[in-house]
Every structure is written in structure tokens, then in C-alpha cells.
Amino acid sequence: MGKLRHYIFSHLNVLFYSIFIPLFTIASVIFLIKIATLTSIISLNLSEMGKLYLFALPELLFYTLPIAFFVSAALTLFRLSNDNEMVVVFSMGISPRFLARILALPALTLSLLLLINFLVITPYINHINKSFSQTKKSEAKFNLTASEFGHHFGEWMLFINKSDNENRKYGGIVLFNKEQKEEILIVAKDAELLNNHGLLQLKLHQGEGYSYDDKTYKHMQFKTLMINDTMESNTHDYNGIIGYWKNYKEENFKQKLLITNTLLSLFPLLSVFLIVALGVVHARHQKRWIYLWLFISIVSYYASAILLQKWLVFWTIPTVAILWVAITYTFYKRLVGNRF
Numbered sequence: 169m170g171k172l173r174h175y176i177f178s179h180l181n182v183l184f185y186s187i188f189i190p191l192f193t194i195a196s197v198i199f200l201i202k203i204a205t206l207t208s209i210i211s212l213n214l215s216e217m218g219k220l221y222l223f224a225l226p227e228l229l230f231y232t233l234p235i236a237f238f239v240s241a242a243l244t245l246f247r248l249s250n251d252n253e254m255v256v257v258f259s260m261g262i263s264p265r266f267l268a269r270i271l272a273l274p275a276l277t278l279s280l281l282l283l284i285n286f287l288v289i290t291p292y293i294n295h296i297n298k299s300f301s302q303t304k305k306s307e308a309k310f311n312l313t314a315s316e317f318g319h320h321f322g323e324w325m326l327f328i329n330k331s332d333n334e335n336r337k338y339g340g341i342v343l344f345n346k347e348q349k350e351e352i353l354i355v356a357k358d359a360e361l362l363n364n365h366g367l368l369q370l371k372l373h374q375g376e377g378y379s380y381d382d383k384t385y386k387h388m389q390f391k392t393l394m395i396n397d398t399m400e401s402n403t404h405d406y407n408g409i410i411g412y413w414k415n416y417k418e419e420n421f422k423q424k425l426l427i428t429n430t431l432l433s434l435f436p437l438l439s440v441f442l443i444v445a446l447g448v449v450h451a452r453h454q455k456r457w458i459y460l461w462l463f464i465s466i467v468s469y470y471a472s473a474i475l476l477q478k479w480l481v482f483w484t485i486p487t488v489a490i491l492w493v494a495i496t497y498t499f500y501k502r503l504v505g506n507r508f
Contacts, residue, residue: 176244176267177270179244179248183247184240184241188233199221200221203220206220210304220297226290226293231432234282238439238466242442242443242458242462243458245448248447254449264444264500264504264505268440271440275439278436279436282432282433285433286425288409295412303363321370321397322395325343327341327342328341335360336360338360339359340358341358341359343395351379351381352377354375354377355376356372356374356375357373358374360373367396367397368396370394374391375390376388377393423481424477427473431489432473441500442499445499448504450507472492
């Protein structure tokens, strides 16, 4: 039994990688094209594009791994059947149920990894990705150059006499802020632009500040002064895994995502009987359109996971799971279980 398990897994590994690598490559190319379109909005160097690609890896793996496993497992049994090796296996008294048990272990492992992926890893990756994107978009809004017209920096009017955008250093700084009852004027010898997790800060050096209204006049001198861009201070807070899924601002979206991704994670495990039913054939007497049936199976499962939740909400998970196992087991009994 151990040798048979090893023999099936050796064939499964070869087919799995031959299917997974093209699928993953196509998905990666599509995402890289999407990243390339971002360069028209924000400035990205090669390392930053690589960082965005790494952020997308969990999502790319989530959608390619279950399909690659399902197709490769069915084609493995189909190839062994066409080589009459399954006939030899069954003639030794080994039942098709043993094949289902062999495939159930990697299917269970994959389903658990997919659940951990979207429940635990994806929320944190999304938080990092949003923070990174907000940081780059904030930087893109500020191409500070010497100009007589000035710039808006939050609630401040900013005037610059000298600019070095490459090093983000500026000279001859004047800041002006007019509130309802008070006007504030700040003059600094030089400044540098800092990005603190998406919050832009202007660090002033060697300057003076003046504030005045109808009754008072104030003056101060400083060596270092920090001015925050308060208009861009709404950073994305990470409230943990539970907090992410309990985000009521996106409750409807998170609910649909939770239902759909749970069912997609369970797809390899719930389809074990279907894999055996499609893969095990008698080479002389049975000619199956296995590629067509694989396509129909994937589309049917994914469509039911997405469409039924409109009416069943969270009951979609047990409903689809039970119906899928019942239907696939019926196919298994009719096509394989009663014949071999």
C-alpha cells in the first residue's frame, strides 16, 4: 500500500507542477500588467514593483492552487487508467475507496492551508498593501518645487526658494496659515520632506515663527520644527484578524468574501470522490471527455459558491458542501464504485 501511495504521488507531483506553473505564470503576468498601469499614477521603481508583487502572492496562490490540484489529480488517475495500471491495482483487491483515501490527505492539507491563507495572512497583507499604496499616492501629490505661487501643505501655504526633489531637501522656506482669529507665519532656513507611514511631514531647521491677532503678538525661535500634512493623516489601522473581518464599514463585502473563499478553500477536499470518478476509467470500454467534465465541474462549483449566497447567505457554505459531496459521491458510485 505504501508503494502504491508513493507511486501515485510521484505521478501527481509531475502533473501538478506542469499545470500549476503555467496557471501561476499567467496570473502573475496579468497582475504585473496591472502594476504597470499604476506607474501612470504613482512613481514606482523596480524594488517597489517587486514588493507589490509579493503582496499579491497569497491571492495568486489562493486561486491557482485548488484548480491545479483538482485537474492534476484527476489527470493522474486518468493517465494511469489509460496505461491499464488501474486495472492491475483493482485486480489485486484494492478498492477505489483506497484511492480516495490517498488523495484525501493532500486535499485536506491544501484546504487547511488555503483557509489559513485567506483568514489569517490575507488581512495583514491587505493592510500592508493599502498603507504602501497610500504612502506612494501621498508622495505623488507633492512634487515640491521653487515657485512664486506656492503649494498647499495641509492647512498651510508653503513657499520654497530652492528645491532638491531628488533628496527631498528645500531652502528658504516660508509657511503661512490663516485661522479665524489668528495668523501664523513661519520662516526657516531649510527643510526636508519625510514620509512617516503615509503621513507627510515637513521637518524645518533653523527658523522663526510669528503669530498675531487683534490683541497679541508672539514670536519664537526654533532649531527643529515638524509640520504635519493633516489632510493626509487617515492611515489604515490594523485591528487584527477578528477586527478585519468585523469591519462594519465593509460588512457586505467581507460577508461575501468570507462565504466565497471558504467554499473555494474546501474545493479540493470536497471534490475527492469526483476526482476518482473522472479519473478512473476502463481504457477499452469507457471514453470520457475528461477535460470538458473538469471544466464543467470547476465552473459549476465556483458559480454555485458565488450565486447561491444571494439567497442563502452563510447557509450557502453547508448547503453547497453537502450537495457537492452528495452529487459527486453519486457519480463516484455509479461510474467507479459499482464497476471496480
